[in-house]
Structure formats: C-alpha cells, structure tokens
Amino acid sequence: MKIALAQINPTVGDFTGNTKKILEFAARAAEQQAEFVIFPELAICGYPPADFLEKKAFVDRAAQAAEELAAWTSAPGRPALLVGSVMAVDSAIGKRVRNVAVLLAEGRATFVQQKMLLPFYDVFDEQRYFEPATSQSLVSLNGQPLAITICEDAWNDKDFWPRQLYPVDPVDALMQQWQTEAEQLDRYPRLIVNISASPFNQGKPAVRQKMLAAIAARHNAFVVMVNQVGGNDGLVFDGSSLVLDPTGTVVARGACFAEDLVVVNVPHTSAAAPLGCDEIAEVWQALVLGTRDYIRKCGFSKALIGLSGGIDSALVAAIAVEALGAENVVGIGMPSEYSSLGSIEDARYLARNLGIRFELLPIHDVFAQFQKTLEPLFAGTSFGLAEENLQSRIRGTLLMALSNKFGALVLTTGNKSEMSVGYCTLYGDMVGALAVIGDVYKTRVYQLSRYANREREVIPRNTIEKPPSAELRPDQKDTDSLPPYEVLDPILEAYVERFLSAEQIAKKQGIDPALVRSVLKLVEQSEYKRQQAAPVLKVTQKSFGTGRRFPIAVKVQV
Template sequence: MKIALAQINPTVGDFAGNANKILEFAARAEGLGVDLVVFPELAVCGYPPADFLEKASFLARAEQVVVELAGWTAVAGRPAILCGTVMASRASAGKQVRNVAAMLDGGRVSFVQQKMLLPFYDVFDEQRYFEPAVEQTLVCLRGEPLAITICEDAWNDKGFWPRQMYPVDPVERLMEKWESQPQDLVGMPKVILNISASPYWQGKPQVRQSMLGALARRHGAFVAMTNQVGGNDSLVFDGSSLAIRPDGEVVARAAAFAEDLVVFDTEDGAAVAAEAEVDEVAAMWSALVLGTRDYVRKCGFSKVLVGLSGGIDSALVAAIAVEAVGKENVIGVGMPTEYSSLGSIDDARKLAKGLGVRFELLPIHDVFAQFQQVLQPLFAGTEFGLAEENLQPRIRGTLLMALSNKFGALVLTTGNKSEMSTGYCTLYGDMVGALAVIGDVMKTRVYALSRHVNRVREVIPWETISKPPSAELRPEQLDTDSLPPYDVLDPILEAYVERYCSAEQIASEQGVDVGLVKSVLQLVERSEYKRQQAAPVLKVTRKSFGMGRRFPIAVKVQV
C-alpha cells in the first residue's frame, strides 16, 4: 500500500481553513498515486481545542466538515483520507466527546477508531473532555488490514518504557487481533498508523523516533506517524512525521517545523531516509520562530513591538521576531533612563540597524522624575531602592502598551526562564506583553541561541553578548548583585523547576553549597504569583511555566 503522511498546520476552530488545507494536501497526494493520505490528530478542529469541546455547536460543525471531506473521496481513483476529529459520544453516561481517527473512503465515513489512552499530565488535559475507547479494532482498506492509533495510544510500549503509564497497550491489543486474521491476510505486511498532535520539547523528536522504532521492531511492522506542525498558544508542534519499516529503519521523514507531504510504500520499503540532523540549539530556534509566527498570525495580528534595552534578551527576541514576521513588521523601542549606559543605547541602535527594523528612542528620564516627585511625600525619609527601580520597567511597559493600542502591534516580552524562575523580573513592567517568547529559555541558552543567530554574520552585536548582564535600574548594577552567576544558577533551576529535585540532591549532584541552593529555591517559590500573571510562554523544554506546571500561590514550602 502506498501511503502519504500529510503534515499540516491547523488552527483551532478554523473549520473552513483546516478543511481547505486537508483537501489541498489530499489533492497533492492523489497526484502521487497513493492509496491513503494520513492527517494529524484533531486536524479538522485543531489541537488543543480545550473547552470549545463543551460547546455543542463546535462538535456539530466538526461532524459536518467530516461529512463534507468524505464527499471528496467519492470520485473513483481518489485516495482514502484518515484524519483526526472530534465526534459526539454514543455512551449514555460519562464524557460526551470522542477523540477519533475517521477513515473517509468512497464518499462516506467508512470507519472510526476512538482514542483509548487519554493523557492527563504536563500540558495534556484530555481526561477532562474525552470518553476513552473500550476496545480497538483493525480496519481493511483496499483489502489490506491497518492498525490505527491516536498519539498516546502508541506511547505505552512495555518493551521501551521502564514504567508503563497505563495498564493497557492499544498497539499490543491490535497486534493480537492481527494474528487472528483470516489466513489469506496473514502474509501481508503489518502496518501501524499513528495520528498525532505531539508538542515539541528539547530532545523529544529523538525520543519519538526511538520509541516508534522499538515499536516497529517488536511487532515486525511498518509504523508511520503523522504529527501536527505549528504553534497553538504556548505549544509548538514540530511535525517530524516519519515512517519506519519493521527493522527500525526510517523510510520516510517529513520536515521539522514546516508543513510537508511524504510518501512510503509498504510493498518495498527500500528507500531509507537520511538521518535527521540533531542540533538542539537550531531546533529550539526554529521552535521559537514558528511559535512566535503562529501566535501572532493566529491571533489576527501582523506587527510586533519589542523593548530594546541593549541587552542580550531583548536582542534575541527581536531577532526571533524578524525571522517570524519579517523586519517590516517589527518595531524596536528604546526607553533609556539616567542609569542606561551609552553603550547599551548604541547596542540597541546597532542591533536595529543590523536587523533592518524600525527603531524609536523614547527617553523616560522626565517621566521617571515626575513619578518620583508625585511619590516624594510618601517616600520621604526612605532610601532609593526596589520601588524606584521597578518604576522604570513599569513606565516602559505602559508606553509599550500605549504603542500597541495605537498601532495594533503585539508586545513581545523579553524575560528569560532564569529570570521568571527567580522572580528577577517586574510584574506590570518588563513582564507586560502578549507572548513570553523566551520564557522557557534559560539565560545560558540565550547566549547559545544568540551565537546561533550570529553564525553567518554579526546580527546581535558582540558587545551585547560579551558584556556582563545588567538590568540597569541603578548605578553600576549587575545581575550577579542579586543572583549567582548564570552558569551556576541555571543548572540549579533546571534540576528544581524541570525535574523536581530536592535541595540536597541538587547540592550533591552539582557540587554546590546546599545553603546557596536553598536560597535559590526560595526565590523560585516566592515568585509563583508573578508567573501566574505572566504572558503565555512558548514551551521548548520538558517543563515550562504555564498550564503544564501547576502550583498554588499561597503556600509555605520547606525547601
């Protein structure tokens, strides 16, 4: 059987746009003479639809679109379509919605496979909405049996994972049914199809390929996964769809972070795809660019604003923005005070020139002075401190939002994960904006990404990369006045925030003083109220701030 994997970028709720995209890729696949074209999980309605699933009108529209798409397959010679969608439950009790893979063939919905394993961890919340399947069945297409699974259904192989998440393995059940097929079908190649909406995090494409390869070898089957691509809110889907033959070799591989259509044939499986390039910095860059582009585009905007301080964080965000939406759609705004060095202002100008973006300078010395004058009767007798320091980013945030309202441009925040972890950021100040582009990127990784930007030519000024980081909110301020050096801080934060290690475990593993570790962890715990008011964070690591990391604000924690 000749099968096409159609890796598309759907938008949640855009039924017309998603349907047109499905038909466009189906027509391209038809031209390649395939028997079946496979689309991602919930391709019809977009993933994740969240509480839209509780609206009857949303379900009705999804089911109507599936019937319309099935009509395309009524023409003789056209391939069948396998696509993910939502359907109303047939059960009299329990959840009212099913997450399904619908086979469209001969002008009708010829088969429906319901998702069995519903993830309820990290960013996934599927048990909130969906009814789990009780059983899985094989389907025959053009006289050949197929085992169809949906995303998580293929992620419970006891031969790969040291601990299974679920007591049942849908793939194993399907393979048991394969062995009981009529004798004339036994000799046919086994084919396991998986439609996915599997979000990206650093290293996940490699895990995904290893897991699917182990699945292929264990069951002696072709395993093919079509994964969604694109950004939806905080999540970025990398695509990286692939087909693997029974010996574990990849025979077809789709692009990463782009729509694509690839074909494989179960009769020969001879062509072996080239190994995917593993450059985690380049992959993270691509994820951030795609996530930013789709967030802006899918929210109905085209232009963005970035406050340019002359520091490395805002420089990296500006570079990502240019790659995502084009230099003509990026406005950089410098807002210096008396504490901003001339070098930082020059670096911001140089960056804007190198990127080719519009740059506006709005000095806020006078506004800052006026704020202090208004507050002077209440601040009298106190020393210059945190309140005065935070006034500056809050003035900047107000000006950026005024420009956003006036010109219809989204503000991109520039805080990194190290700052968000420790609270080294100003609520209603530098945290103001629509999207935290690098909110899941540790400071040390910010430097690596900046060097990646400069791999061909100097875009981010080397002065910006080489100078000691500073918020420049008081004379001669450095980040190390308040925080450990980032090469010490970031491994502590990664262990605590992403892996939930204890202070003692971190100190032992990293060879650092346990008192220092505990002081860092206390900063993390005291800053939860800030993070829960932050802009959505693009997820690029295993554990990002946002819906995948849920902690209460009002707590007393012994670190």
Template sequence: MRIALAQINPTVGDFAGNLALISGYVERAAAQAAELVIFPELATCGYPPADLLEKESFVAQAEATLVAVAELTRGEGRPAILCGSPMRCENVRGKHVRNVAALLADGAVHAVQQKMLLPFYDVFDEQRYFEPGHEQSLSVVKGHAVAVTVCEDAWNDKMFWPRQLYPVDPVEELMRQWAVLPQPLSGHRLILNISASPYWHDKIAVRQKMLGALAKRHRATIVMVNQVGANDSLVFDGSSLVVGPDGEVLAQAKSFAEDLLIVDTTAPDKLLVPPSQDEVALTWQALVLGTRDYLRKCGFKKAIVGLSGGIDSALVAAIAVEALGAENVQGVGMPSEFSSSGSVSDAEKLAANLGIAFSIVPIREIYTRFTGALEPFFEGTAFGLAEENLQPRIRGSLLMALSNKTGALVLTTGNKSEMACGYCTLYGDMVGALAVIADVYKTEVYALSRYVNREREIIPEDTLTKPPSAELRPGQKDTDSLPPYDVLDPILRAYVEEYASAEEIVEAQGVDLALVRRVIRLVEISEYKRQQAAPVLKVSRKSFGMGRRFPIAARR
C-alpha cells in the same frame, strides 16, 4: 501501499480554513497516486481545542467538517483518508465527546477508532474532555489490513518505558488480533498513528527511538503523521515518521514546516531521511514558528520589542524578524538616567543589523515626574526596589500605548532564569502578549544568540560579552541579586523540571546547600508573578504555564 503523510498546520476552531487545508493536501496526494492520505489528530478542529469541546456547537461543526472531508474520497480512483476529529459519544454515560481517527472512503465514514489512552500529565488534560475508547479493532484500507492508533495509544510500550502510565497497551492488543488474521491480510504488519505531539528538547529523538523500538518489537512498519505549527503556548514540530520492522527510520518529513511525504511501504530503499539537527537549531526553529503562528492565528502582523541593548531583547528581536519579517518589527529604546551609552548604541546597532525600525523614547523626565509625585510617600526612605521598578513600569506603559495605537503586539523579553527567580517586574518588563523566551534559560539565550550570528554579526559582540544588567541603579549587575547563570541554571533545571530536592541537587551538582535553598526560595515566592505572565512558548520538558501547576498561597 502508497501512503501520503499530510503534515498540516491547522488553526483551532477554523473549520473552513482547516477543511480547505485538508482538501488541498488530498488533491496533491491524489495527483501523486496515493492510496491513503493520513492527517494528524483532531485535524478538523486543531489541537488543543480545550474547553471549546464543552460547546456542543463546536463538536457539531467538527463532525460536519469530517463529513465534508469524506466527500473528498468520492469517485473512482480517489484515495482513502484517515483523519482525526472530535465526535459525539453515543453512550449516555461518561463524557459526551470522543477523540477519534476516522477512516473515510467512497464518500462515507467506514470506520472509527476511538483514542483509548488519554494523557493527563504536563500540558495534557484529555481526561477532562474525552471518553476513552474501550476496545480496538483492525481496519482494512484498499485491501490492506491496518492497525490504527491515536497519538498516546502508541506511547505505552512496556518494553521501552521503565514505567507504564496505563494498564493496557492498545498496540499490543491490535497485534494479537493481527496474529489470527486470515491470508492474505495477515502479511505485512502496518501500524498507522495520527498524532498531535508537541515539541520540547529531545522530543524528536525520543519519538524516533520509541517508535523504532515499537516497530522492532512487533515486526511492523509504523507510519506516524504529526501536527505542525503552534497553537498558543504549544509548538508542534511535525517530523512525521515512517519506521521499518527493523526499527530504522525509513523516511521523515520536515521539522517545523508543513509537508507532504509520500511513501510506498513496499519500497523502503527509495525513501529519504533528512539530516538531524542539534537542539539549539531546533529550539530556534520552534521559537520562530511559535512566534509567527501566535501572531498570525490571533490576527496580527506586527510586533513591538523594547530594546535595552541587552542580550535577551536582542534575541527576541532576531526571532521576531525571522518570524514576521523586518518590516513588521518595531524596536523601541527607552533609556533612563541609569542606562549606559553603550546600551543605547548596542540597541541601535542591532536594529540596523536586523533592518528594523528603531525609535528612542527617553524616560528620564517621566521618571522624575513619577518620583516627584511619590515624594510625600517616599520621603526619608532610601532608594530601593520601588524606585527601580518604576522604570520598567514606565517602559511597559509606553510599549502598551504604542501597541494600542499601532495594533502591533508587544513581545516580552524575559528569560526562564529570570522568570523562575522573580527577577522581573510585574506590569513592567513582563507586559506583553507573548513571552517568547520565557522557557529559555539565560545560558541557552547565549547559545541561541551565537546561533543567530552563525553567518554574520547580527547581535553585536558587545551585547554578547558585557555583564548582564537590568540597569535600574548605578553599576547594577545581575550577579548582585542572582548567582552566576552557569551556576544558577543547572539548579533551576533540576528543581523546576525534575522536581529534585535541595539535598538531591547538592549531591548531584556539588553546590552549597544554603545557595540551593536560597534559589528554591526565590522560585517559590515568585509563583504569583508567573501566574500573571504572558503565555510562554514551551520548548523544555517542563515550562512555566499550564503544564506546571502550583498554588500561590502555600507553604512548601
């Protein structure tokens, strides 16, 4: 069968825009003689819709959109469509919404496959909203039998995963039904999967291996179409796949871009697979797409970045320029009496290399007025954290004032290492609309910055080589408060992402127990800061935000 994988970037709740997007891809697929066009999970409303699903009007709009999509199949020679959408449940018990793959043909809904396995881990909370399906059945498209699955329904293969999360395997059940199909329907096995599978490190490779093992086990061709684009913290990579019965990838759509991939399941020798990319390049693309879509889908075009001359703000500015264009990015330097001359010149050089507007707003006089006003309260005390944090809070106020005046969004510049340890200032360097690199460890910041400079120097070499410093007091360095990042980051990754204990980290990494316990203590006492942070673009297996839920008031 000639199938079109329509890898689209929907916006949550934009039913008219999503319908127009779907319609355009159907016409493109029809022009290339596709018999079936497949769209991602919840394509009519965008994923994840979250509590919007609690509104009956929202679900009704999604159903009306699905009816309009079905109209696109009306007429001789028109392709059938497989499209994801929420639909109301007919049953009177349980949840009132179901997550379905709807098979559309001849202007009508011909079949509906309800998602059975509703993920409830990390960023997923589908059991909160959807009623699970309780049975599976094969469908027929253009005279071909197909097994339709929705995302997680294909992720419970007992031969691949060491531990199954669910007691049933929908694919296994569908293949049992296939075994008793009459001829000629029982010929070539074809599994269709519509997904909204977000990106994180190694996810593309894991998805390929998992689907390859599933295809090989059931001697089937698997066609998986995945959503692309970013919605809030989640970035979807696309990378839609066609996998042959031998487990080999026959075709793959682009990563981090919309695409229309046409495949003929009877002619795999004509298909192409794009070259693989390393994780640094994929992370860069994810952060760029996440930044671009966050602003675009929230109705903004411009961004402001506070440039300190440090590597974190330099990387965020480079991401913003790639995402929005240099003409839409404003850099602001706000030196204090503790800022080095090199930091100012590095920020100026970065702005020139990126081609962005750059302004300097000194804060020394403002800081003097603040400390003067507080002198009656601070008198007799040593210079300390209160005086240090005044500086980023002044900067945060200035950035937000510029944001209010210009309509540009402030991008925060803190990394994951700082966020984990609380090495950041509430209402200071944490102010902003989007935490672009707050899921990127400091060591990864350096790798990404080198990637930015792969063709020419954009981030100044001095920025890459000087010791990192917040420059809030004379001679300050990050290592005054934190272990070196090449020691810190592996500890954080083990504790934050793998939930390893202090003793397990010591055994695995050979580091000092007292040091590990100090790092863990920093992570634990900083939870209140993270829960007040801007949304974090997720690129790791476990990011700060909705996928990591810990109480603030707790003894651990």
C-alpha cells in the same frame, strides 16, 4: 500501498480553514496517485481545543466538516482519507465527546477508531474531555489491514519505557488481533498507523523516533506516524512525521517545523536522510514557528519589542525578524539615567543589523515626574526596589500605548532563569502578549544568540560579551542579586523540571546547601508573578504555564 503523510498546521476552531487545507493536501496527494492520505490528530478542529469541546456547536461543526471531507472522496479515483476529529458520544453515561481517527472513503465514513489512552500529565488534560475507547480493532483498506492508533496510544510500550502509565498497550492489543488472524493477514505487510499532535520539547523528536523504531522492530511492522506542525498558544508542534520499516529504519521523513506532504510506497526499503539539525537549531526553529503562529493566528502581523541593548531583547528581536520579517518588527529603546551609552548604541546596532525600525523614547522626564508625584509618600526612604521597578513599569506602559495605537503585539523578553526566581517586574518587563524565551534559561540564551550569528553578526558582539544588567540603578549587575547563571541554571533545571530537593541538588552539584535553599525560596515566592505572565513558548520538558500547576498561597519548606 501508496501512502501520503499530510503534515499540516491547523488552527484551533478554524473549521473552514482547516477543511480547506485538508482538501488542498488531499488533492495534491491524489495528483501523485496516493491511495491513502493520513492527517494529524484532531486535524479538523485543531489541537488542543480545550474547553471548546464543552460547546455542542463546536462538536457539531466538526461533524459537518467530516461530512464535507467524506463527500470529496466520492469521486472516482480519489484516495481514502484518515483524519483526526472530535465526535459526540452516543451514550448518556460518561464524557460527551471522543477523540477519533475517521477513515473516509467512497463518500462516507467507513471506520472510526477511538483514542484509548488519554494523557493527563504536563500540558495534557484529555481525561477532562474525552471518553476513552474500551476496545480497538483492525480495519482493511483496499485489502491492506491497518492498525490505527492516535498519539498517546503508541506511547506505552512496556519494552521501551521503564514505567508504563497505563495498564493496556493499544498497539500490542492490535498486533495480538493480527496474530490471531495471521493465516489471513500475514499475506500483507504489518502496518501500524499513528496520527499525532505531539508537542515539541528539546530532544523529543529523537526520542519519538527511537520509540517508534522500537515498536516497528518489536512487531515486525511498518510504522507510519503523522504529526501536527505549528504553534497553538504556548505549544509548538514540530511535525517530523515518519515512516519506519520493520527493522526500525526510517524510510521516509516529514520536514521539521514546516508543513509537508510526503508520498511513499509501503513496503519501502530505502533509508531516509537522518535528522538534519542539532538541539540548539531545533529550539531556534521552535521559537520562530511559535512566535509566527501565535501572532498570525491571533489576527496580528506586527510585533513591538523593548530593546535595552541586552542579550535577551536582542535574541527576541532576532527570532521575531525571522518569524515575521524585518518590516513587521519595531524596536523601542527607552533609556533612563542609568542606561549606559553603550547599551543604547548596542540597541541601535542590533536594529541596523536586523533591518528593523528603531525608535528612542527616553524615560528620564517621565520617571522624574513619577518621583515628584510620589515624593510626599516616599519622603525619608532611600532609593530601592520601588524606584527600580517604576522604571520598568513606565517602559511597559509606553509599549502597551504603542501596541494599542498601532495594532502590534508586544513580545516580552524575560528568560526562564528570571521568571524562575522572580527577577522580573509585574506590569513592567512582563507586559506583553507572548513570552518568547520564557522557557529558555539564560545560559541557553547565550547559545541561541551565537546560533543567531552563525552566518553573520546579527546580535552585536558587545551585547553577548558584556556582563548582564537590568540597568535600573548605578553600576548594577545581575550577579548583585543572583548567583552566576552558570551556577543558577543547573539548580533551576533540577528543581523546576526534575523536582529534586535542595539536599539532592546540593549533593549532585557540589553546591552549598544554603545557596540552593536561597534560590529555591525565590522560586516559590515568585509563583504569583508567573501566574500573571504572558503565555510561554514551551521548548523544555517542563515550562511555566498549563503544564506546571502550583498554588500561590503556600508555605513550602525548601
């Protein structure tokens, strides 16, 4: 069978645009004589639709779009389509909707497979919305039997995972059905199809491939997985669709972080090229795609960035330029009396390297006026955190004024290390529409900055080499308030992402337990800030946002 993997980038709620895109990819596949075109999970409505699923009009519109797609297949010679969608539940008991894969052929829906395993961990909350399938069955297309699954349905292989999350394995159940009918079905190659909306995090594409390879080898089957690509809010989907043969060898592969149409004959024997980029390159591409899609899917085209001359804002600017083009990025320098001349020049140099517009708005006079206004109440107190944060909040106000005036979204520049310990200012440097590197630890900021300079110097050498500083008071350095990032980041990763205790972290890393506890106390005290932060592009297993849910008013013993 000639199969097309249609790896598309849908937008949540854009039924017209998504349907048009599906038909465009289907027509391209038909031109290549594909018999069967496979699209990602919930391709019709976009993933994740969240509480839009509570709206009847949303579900009805998905049904209308499916009918339109079915009608396209009625013309002679057109391929069948497998499309992810949402459908209303007929029963009066249980959830109102179901997550389905709909097989469209000869002008109608010939088969519907309902998702059985509904993830409810990290960023997933599917049990909130969907009614799980109670059973699944094989279906035949042009004589070829198909075992159709949806994303999580393939993520419960007892031979691959040390702990199963669910009591059933839909893939195993479908293959048992195949075995029962082996006398009739084994004339055909075993074919497992999985439509997915599997979000990216560091290293996940490689894990996903290994898992699917294990399924292929275990069941002596070809596995076809079609994954969504693109950014939707804080989630980034990498695509990386795959076809694997019964030995677990990849015989066809979709692009990473880009739409793609891959047409392949199954059975197929030629091995595909290996993954073409390392983990740093993957994270870079994810941040670029997530930034581009967030801004454009929100109806904007331009971005504003406060350029301090530091490495964080430099990295965000470099990502924004690759995502949007230099003509759509504006850098704003806002020096105070504590900003070094070197930092101002570093910001200018960066803007020249990137080819972006750069404007300087000194805040000395504004800061002085604020201090004068506050003087009667601040009298008798020393310069401290209030004055430092005031500078940051002035900058945030200026950026938002420019955003409102010129219709450009502000990108925040705080990294994950800072967000973890609260080394950031509410209504100041946290102001903005998207936290581009809010899931990137400071040590990884340096790695990504060197990656940005892989072909030429984009981020100035001095920006990378100088000690990091907020420059909010004389001779300030980050290490005045925090441990060196080489010490801090491993503590944060262990606590935020792996939930280790202070004692476990101190023992594993050979660090003073008192230092560890002081860091963890900062993490817990800063939850109120994080819950007011801009959406964060997720690139690690546990980012700040919907996938990490903690109360604010707590008393935690660390």
